[in-house]
Amino acid sequence: MVKKFTAKVITTNRLLEGDAVYLTRDGIWSPEFGDAELFTDPAGASLALETANRQTLLHVGAYFADAETDPSGRPSPTHYRERLRSMGPSNYCHGKQAERANV
Amino acid sequence: MYKYSEFDEFFVRRRVEEFRDQVRRRLDGSLTEDEFKPLRLKNGLYLQLHAYMLRVAIPYGTFDSRQMRQLADIADKWDKGYGHFTTRQNIQFNWPKLADVPAILDALADVDMHAIQTSGNCIRNVTADHFAGAAADEIADPRPTAELLRQWSTDHPEFQYLPRKFKIAVSGSSRDRAVTKAHDIGLRSIRDAGGSPGYEVLIGGGLGRTPMIGAVVREFLPESELLAYVESILRVYNLHGRRDNKYKARLKILVHETGIEKLSREIEAEFAERKKWFAGVDPELIEALKSAFKPPEFNLSRTGAFERRLEKDSGFRAWADTNLFEHRCSAYSIATVSLKPIGGTPGDASANQMRALADIAERLGHDEIRASHEQNIILPHIRKDDLPEAYDVLAASGLQTANFGLVSDIIACPGMDYCALATARSIPIAQEISRRFAALGIEREIGSMKIKISGCINACGHHHVGHIGILGLERAGVENYQITLGGDATETAALGDRAGRGFSADELIPALERLVEAYLRLRDSCRETFLEAYRRLGPEPFRAALYPETGKLAA
Ligand code: SF4
Numbered sequence: 001m002v003k004k005f006t007a008k009v010i011t012t013n014r015l016l017e018g019d020a021v022y023l024t025r026d027g028i029w030s031p032e033f034g035d036a037e038l039f040t041d042p043a044g045a046s047l048a049l050e051t052a053n054r055q056t057l058l059h060v061g062a063y064f065a066d067a068e069t070d071p072s073g074r075p076s077p078t079h080y081r082e083r084l085r086s087m088g089p090s091n092y093c094h095g096k097q098a099e100r101a102n103v
Numbered sequence: 104m105y106k107y108s109e110f111d112e113f114f115v116r117r118r119v120e121e122f123r124d125q126v127r128r129r130l131d132g133s134l135t136e137d138e139f140k141p142l143r144l145k146n147g148l149y150l151q152l153h154a155y156m157l158r159v160a161i162p163y164g165t166f167d168s169r170q171m172r173q174l175a176d177i178a179d180k181w182d183k184g185y186g187h188f189t190t191r192q193n194i195q196f197n198w199p200k201l202a203d204v205p206a207i208l209d210a211l212a213d214v215d216m217h218a219i220q221t222s223g224n225c226i227r228n229v230t231a232d233h234f235a236g237a238a239a240d241e242i243a244d245p246r247p248t249a250e251l252l253r254q255w256s257t258d259h260p261e262f263q264y265l266p267r268k269f270k271i272a273v274s275g276s277s278r279d280r281a282v283t284k285a286h287d288i289g290l291r292s293i294r295d296a297g298g299s300p301g302y303e304v305l306i307g308g309g310l311g312r313t314p315m316i317g318a319v320v321r322e323f324l325p326e327s328e329l330l331a332y333v334e335s336i337l338r339v340y341n342l343h344g345r346r347d348n349k350y351k352a353r354l355k356i357l358v359h360e361t362g363i364e365k366l367s368r369e370i371e372a373e374f375a376e377r378k379k380w381f382a383g384v385d386p387e388l389i390e391a392l393k394s395a396f397k398p399p400e401f402n403l404s405r406t407g408a409f410e411r412r413l414e415k416d417s418g419f420r421a422w423a424d425t426n427l428f429e430h431r432c433s434a435y436s437i438a439t440v441s442l443k444p445i446g447g448t449p450g451d452a453s454a455n456q457m458r459a460l461a462d463i464a465e466r467l468g469h470d471e472i473r474a475s476h477e478q479n480i481i482l483p484h485i486r487k488d489d490l491p492e493a494y495d496v497l498a499a500s501g502l503q504t505a506n507f508g509l510v511s512d513i514i515a516c517p518g519m520d521y522c523a524l525a526t527a528r529s530i531p532i533a534q535e536i537s538r539r540f541a542a543l544g545i546e547r548e549i550g551s552m553k554i555k556i557s558g559c560i561n562a563c564g565h566h567h568v569g570h571i572g573i574l575g576l577e578r579a580g581v582e583n584y585q586i587t588l589g590g591d592a593t594e595t596a597a598l599g600d601r602a603g604r605g606f607s608a609d610e611l612i613p614a615l616e617r618l619v620e621a622y623l624r625l626r627d628s629c630r631e632t633f634l635e636a637y638r639r640l641g642p643e644p645f646r647a648a649l650y651p652e653t654g655k656l657a658a
Contacts (some may be wrong), residue, residue: 013150015129015156015201016130016200016202016203017138017200017203017449018150018151018153018155018200018201019120019153019154020152020153037274053605054237056132056135057130057132060136060150061136078580079580080519080580080581080582081152081525084152084519084520084528085152085153087221088153089153089197089520089521090520090528090530090531091530091531091534092448094153094182094183094197094198095153095154096153102541
């Protein structure tokens with residue numbers, strides 16, 4: 001039996017800032033998980049990852065993170081590690097949650 | 104205090120320049136990430152979940168006001184206004200930007216500091232008893248030894264590519280405050296029958312995936328033969344340590360697989376040769392270093408200000424009761440400044456708190472500061488009658504928490520709030536425990552209690568040697584916490600026993616509460632500590648408290 005493909009987004013950390021970013025449909029990197037393109041077919045995902053990993057000056061190397069669609073229709077992380085990474089630490093309002101609060 | 108020699112200064116500056124060039128080449132594309140990563144790690148720069156993290160060494164935990172102020176300035180200028188003191192006498196900055204790191208390293212070099220040997224398979228920052236040079240029970244100040252080892256190990260050509268990282272700890276007292284039994288090499292100052300100084304040498308200790316308590320490999324090593332012997336251990340390890348499997352590469356596995364007797368013979372054989380090359384080196388160096396660490400001139404006069412404050416201020420009394428230790432000089436005390444405010448992040452200090460600590464050290468503390476592996480700051484030499492004044496400065500900066508050694512004085516690694524290797528969070532667990540027991544108001548009734556939390560099997564939070572150890576893991580996609588009981592980090596070191604199945608984050612705090620209630624019920628007097636009670640009674644009654652459902656099933 002073929003294992004069902006879990007939907008994925010492509011993510012990495014930016015080279016200069018070190019923060020987590022996500023590949024969008026337009027091929028740019030967004031700090032928001034919700035902006036990411038959700039890949040549901042393995043071939044498309046692999047191709048996109050390969051392309052992303054050619055941008056060696058922007059980031060440190062991209063990888064897949066499992067995702068699902070949230071009620072608003074945007075992708076959201078399925079694993080708590082990626083959820084934490086997409087928010088910031090829980091002990092201070094630093095990282096993405098702080099940036100969001102500043103908008 | 105030891106001041107950098109011209110050689111140290113030159114070496115550190117050259118490394119900063121080298122790294123600046125490496126960063127430049129990474130940014131212009133001449134270095135790939137794969138090429139750059141080991142280079143940045145060699146300079147203490149990690150990439151974590153949200154940002155880069157710079158780990159700065161505080162060799163053997165000793166620093167001064169000038170260095171502390173510089174750390175505060177770095178925190179303000181290039182980070183988010185705070186630093187995190189770790190369990191290895193390092194300080195970590197959680198938010199630097201790559202392009203700023205060379206400037207940060209320059210700022211560190213300005214005050215004789217660096218981030219070298221804080222990562223990678225080399226001899227790491229040597230750690231030591233945080234009461235060094237001050238404790239009443241000290242046999243010898245461990246810092247000259249630690250500094251000698253630092254100088255010897257810095258860029259030692261033979262040991263740049265060890266099978267795995269290598270940690271050395273030095274204790275100068277019969278009380279082990281440096282966890283020497285959980286290091287690759289542990290050195291404990293002793294004297295032989297004739298009164299000559301030397302060390303008991305332990306090897307093969309370590310926590311992590313396969314925790315082990317170090318074994319004595321040499322009962323007495325004369326001080327003058329230290330480097331030759333340590334180098335012999337390293338050489339045997341470098342030759343025979345396993346390189347085929349990262350998880351079996353630490354010295355502890357070699358000790359375990361070869362046996363301490365056989366390994367000891369190999370080390371002695373190597374030592375017999377090496378001793379000749381080192382003849383006379385150590386005594387000369389160590390004497391020079393001893394004078395660099397000679398004690399400050401203590402002011403022995405007393406005014407009674409300490410006693411007067413004790414009498415009228417219960418807050419001060421509570422603090423003095425838990426946070427002060429006996430100094431070698433009776434007019435002085437060692438003050439532990441807790442970086443564990445109730446509900447706070449263990450080991451974090453804001454830039455302003457760092458400046459307050461620097462001020463006290465400079466004005467009232469012979470300009471000496473220590474960082475402890477328990478993530479607290481020590482002011483090692485405060486005259487008793489200056490303690491009220493020091494306390495007031497601490498209190499004005501929120502540093503007066505009177506909880507040293509109590510249930511809220513928790514060691515916790517950064518865990519999944521920062522660390523890329525983590526399997527679960529540790530900081531929120533520490534915060535919860537601290538809040539919960541403070542709310543119950545039974546901290547002092549519980550007494551001595553060491554809770555240690557790690558966010559993964561690497562055990563940076565020393566959970567195996569906590570009276571209560573907590574290890575955060577992942578189970579079926581959620582955080583799960585495993586408890587160990589009866590661990591001990593001191594001269595009577597022991598690894599904790601696994602209690603049983605893990606707990607979810609929500610179940611954990613009530614489980615710990617049941618555990619502590621059971622202890623309070625079971626102890627034979629209010630003097631019997633948790634660890635003593637555990638040793639007397641064994642794990643069963645404590646397991647029963649953690650897992651009441653199994654008791655019911657059995658009944
Ligand atoms: S124990 Fe694990 S999670 Fe904690 S700091 Fe070490 S590597 Fe990171």
